[in-house]
Amino acid sequence: xxxxxxxxxxxxxxxxxxxxxASCATVPVSQRDNRVEALLEELNTADIxxxxxxxxxxxxLDGEILVQERDLRTMWLxxxxxxxxxxxxxxxxxxxxxxxxxxxxxxxxxVRVWFERYTAEDAGLAxxxxxxxxxxxVTGDREWRTPRIFGFTGPEEx
Amino acid sequence: MEIKIRLGxxxxxxxxxxxxxxxxxxxxxAQDASVVYLEGEPELRTTxxxxxxxxxxxxxxxxxxxxxxxxxxxxxxxGDASTIEVQPDTVFTVREVERGGERRTVMSNSAGAVKYxxxxxxxxxxxDIGTSSVVAGVRGTEVAVYAGGExxxxxxxESGEVEVTSxxxxxxxxxxxxxxxxxxxxxxxxxxxxxxxxxxxxxxxxRLDAFLDDPLAGLEGVADRLEEYAVDAAEWYQNYxxxxxxxDAAFAQIGEIEDNEERQExxxxxxxxxxxxxxxxxxxxxYHALSALSLxxxxxxxxxxxxxxxxxxxPTEEYAEFQDRFAEIVDAFDSQxxxxxxxxxx
Numbered sequence: 001x002x003x004x005x006x007x008x009x010x011x012x013x014x015x016x017x018x019x020x021x022a023s024c025a026t027v028p029v030s031q032r033d034n035r036v037e038a039l040l041e042e043l044n045t046a047d048i049x050x051x052x053x054x055x056x057x058x059x060x061l062d063g064e065i066l067v068q069e070r071d072l073r074t075m076w077l078x079x080x081x082x083x084x085x086x087x088x089x090x091x092x093x094x095x096x097x098x099x100x101x102x103x104x105x106x107x108x109x110x111v112r113v114w115f116e117r118y119t120a121e122d123a124g125l126a127x128x129x130x131x132x133x134x135x136x137x138v139t140g141d142r143e144w145r146t147p148r149i150f151g152f153t154g155p156e157e158x
Numbered sequence: 159m160e161i162k163i164r165l166g167x168x169x170x171x172x173x174x175x176x177x178x179x180x181x182x183x184x185x186x187x188a189q190d191a192s193v194v195y196l197e198g199e200p201e202l203r204t205t206x207x208x209x210x211x212x213x214x215x216x217x218x219x220x221x222x223x224x225x226x227x228x229x230x231x232x233x234x235x236x237g238d239a240s241t242i243e244v245q246p247d248t249v250f251t252v253r254e255v256e257r258g259g260e261r262r263t264v265m266s267n268s269a270g271a272v273k274y275x276x277x278x279x280x281x282x283x284x285x286d287i288g289t290s291s292v293v294a295g296v297r298g299t300e301v302a303v304y305a306g307g308e309x310x311x312x313x314x315x316e317s318g319e320v321e322v323t324s325x326x327x328x329x330x331x332x333x334x335x336x337x338x339x340x341x342x343x344x345x346x347x348x349x350x351x352x353x354x355x356x357x358x359x360x361x362x363x364x365r366l367d368a369f370l371d372d373p374l375a376g377l378e379g380v381a382d383r384l385e386e387y388a389v390d391a392a393e394w395y396q397n398y399x400x401x402x403x404x405x406d407a408a409f410a411q412i413g414e415i416e417d418n419e420e421r422q423e424x425x426x427x428x429x430x431x432x433x434x435x436x437x438x439x440x441x442x443x444x445y446h447a448l449s450a451l452s453l454x455x456x457x458x459x460x461x462x463x464x465x466x467x468x469x470x471x472x473p474t475e476e477y478a479e480f481q482d483r484f485a486e487i488v489d490a491f492d493s494q495x496x497x498x499x500x501x502x503x504x
Contacts, residue, residue, distance in 0.1 A: 062462070117501070155470075
């Protein structure tokens with residue numbers, strides 16, 4: 001009996017591996033918990049060159065669209081200067097961006113069009129709690145195995 | 159502009175709309191502005207809202223922008239003997255506007271610095287130049303235009319003449335003279351630049367310091383200029399509606415005329431000027447709305463970024479006041495200029 005069971009176990013294991021691989025293939029990097037955690041870790045520790053590589057342009061900061069490389073660079077440098085990081089980040093929510101997501105950043109033409117035109121096809125939205133409050137972060141695309149940040153808003157009030 | 163049009167007796171409204179748009183749509187400039195040299199990876203922002211890498215030989219069309227990063231530089235040849243140097247970290251845009259019955263090219267940088275060298279032979283075809291908050295007329299000029307991150311502007315003349323007008327005051331500059339213009343305010347006193355080393359980075363850093371000393375005052379200047387743009391856009395939009403009504407009526411009249419020759423004469427002498435007037439009104443309300451958008455994006459947006467990132471951990475009372483006033487200004491912008499903008503403008 002054991003001789004008969006062994007091939008079945010191998011087949012079952014192979015199927016499980018295939019299923020896992022298929023599920024990985026269907027969930028974009030930008031919407032996977034461990035990959036977004038890796039992004040947050042890099043955002044907290046990387047130098048400015050790496051931060052710029054991980055940041056998409058135009059970038060959405062709350063309801064403001066930052067078009068220029070200079071503004072984006074200044075944003076990260078200022079945040080570093082004041083000691084801001086997404087410290088002790090816990091992902092509370094992670095999923096794809098949909099047609100109503102923009103309202104969580106601001107109900108304006110700028111924000112609506114930014115979500116329609118400038119987010120990635122695999123755009124994700126992460127709600128992240130940190131020691132500095134809770135933030136919404138738009139992810140998408142990727143740099144090797146790390147998703148890029150397209151924008152963020154927060155900390156949430158209340 | 160000469161346009162020959164052949165229409166049937168009962169032309170459709172769609173044809174009419176297309177013709178009006180043809181007078182106001184993005185077009186080749188009066189003189190070609192094309193890339194002759196570049197460094198780095200500068201971008202071209204098209205009228206369709208897409209971004210492409212800029213390349214040698216690219217000719218700018220009205221409504222398009224060159225965007226440079228910190229390691230980028232672009233030189234454009236304008237006409238036969240004029241040059242435009244787009245410095246790093248700059249947003250340079252070419253637009254068209256109708257003034258006094260003729261189309262004028264307006265070149266502006268809403269961020270960063272641009273250096274112009276216009277040959278005297280360019281004459282009446284010299285464009286107007288400026289930033290997103292102020293425009294100047296030039297004659298046979300070498301001039302540098304700096305745009306501050308908080309909406310102010312600096313004009314530095316190396317040769318020729320420049321007339322800078324803002325908030326009802328005009329200052330004329332000649333060789334080695336400069337003038338600074340705060341957003342929404344009149345030009346300051348002109349001064350000599352002989353013996354002074356001026357560069358955009360230092361000047362912009364000083365402007366940022368001044369803004370951070372009194373952020374609310376900085377906001378008010380931009381708010382005033384945005385309001386002016388909104389008023390101008392609304393006025394030209396009303397002109398467009400009025401002109402279109404008259405033009406539509408004239409267009410309908412064409413179908414009523416039996417005689418072919420008489421109909422053709424009516425088209426050319428009555429309807430076409432009305433349609434062109436309608437197109438110019440579209441061009442002008444769009445010009446003011448897009449100028450407002452540039453100021454909102456590159457000055458107001460930068461101000462917000464600076465304040466937000468400096469105050470994110472310990473918001474001060476001053477920051478709270480800034481946030482409140484900022485929200486009011488953005489709300490006003492959304493309710494005014496947004497109605498004249500299209501998604502591709504964003």
